[in-house]
Amino acid sequence: MSEVLAWFERKFTFEFPVELYANLRTRLRGTTARLDELLRGLSRDALTRQVEGKWSIQENTGHLLDTEELWHRRVEEYLAGATELSPADLTNRKTHQAQHNRRATTEILQEFRVARLRLVARLENLPRDAFARVALHPRLRMPMRLVDHMYFIAEHDDHHLARIWELRRASLGGSTVTIELR
Numbered sequence: 001m002s003e004v005l006a007w008f009e010r011k012f013t014f015e016f017p018v019e020l021y022a023n024l025r026t027r028l029r030g031t032t033a034r035l036d037e038l039l040r041g042l043s044r045d046a047l048t049r050q051v052e053g054k055w056s057i058q059e060n061t062g063h064l065l066d067t068e069e070l071w072h073r074r075v076e077e078y079l080a081g082a083t084e085l086s087p088a089d090l091t092n093r094k095t096h097q098a099q100h101n102r103r104a105t106t107e108i109l110q111e112f113r114v115a116r117l118r119l120v121a122r123l124e125n126l127p128r129d130a131f132a133r134v135a136l137h138p139r140l141r142m143p144m145r146l147v148d149h150m151y152f153i154a155e156h157d158d159h160h161l162a163r164i165w166e167l168r169r170a171s172l173g174g175s176t177v178t179i180e181l182r
Contacts, residue, residue: 002054004162008090010155012140014148021123021131024150029120031157032113035061038164039105046171048101055095057167060160062100062108063092068115071153075122078133078146085149087138123150 039047039061047058055063067088074085100108131147144152 001052002163002166004159004166007156007159010159012142012148012152012155014144014151016147016151018128018132018145018147021128021147021150024147024154025120025123027154028116028123028150028157031064031154031161032109032116034161035064035112035164036109038161038168039109042168042171046168047105049167049171051167051170055163056101057164057171058103058105058108059095059100060164060167061105061112062098062103063095064157064160065108065112065115066092066094066098067156068112068119071149072115072119072122074135074149075119075146078135078149079126079130081133082135084136085138085144090139 048056134143137144
């Protein structure tokens with residue numbers, strides 16, 4: 001049984017200053033490195049094994065890639081002055097149909113890296129006031145600033161990274177990484 005709280009059970013409050021956009025942009029940039037580290041050294045079986053009928057490590061990774069299109073679209077909606085953001089496909093049809101377990105892990109990682117760096121590059125040169133723009137989030141039914149949307153993406157990343165970590169530990173027999181301090 002997973003220790004990771006189901007994504008749709010998460011509740012959000014956005015009470016931090018807009019000025020955190022630089023920190024959040026860095027956090028978004030770092031997801032690719034953290035993902036690469038989590039997947040490194042795992043066998044094909046460990047990467048593609050489903051536990052309790054839920055997504056494998058590779059399917060979680062593919063899902064991160066699949067959501068990049070939505071994140072990009074929403075950023076453009078903020079910049080265009082939209083009042084409500086595009087809804088996500090709550091059935092995750094794209095991920096289910098993608099058959100990520102049949103793909104090469106390196107391909108998925110590379111595509112994710114390119115897509116994510118494109119998103120970060122788009123956020124890189126925006127003026128500070130752009131991060132304060134507000135639109136309604138369609139599922140949460142609450143207003144979100146662009147900086148809040150960045151936090152939402154980072155939390156979504158971390159949700160799947162936590163699940164991948166959990167699956168990784170299970171595939172290695174519950175062992176954890178030991179670091180020797182000298």
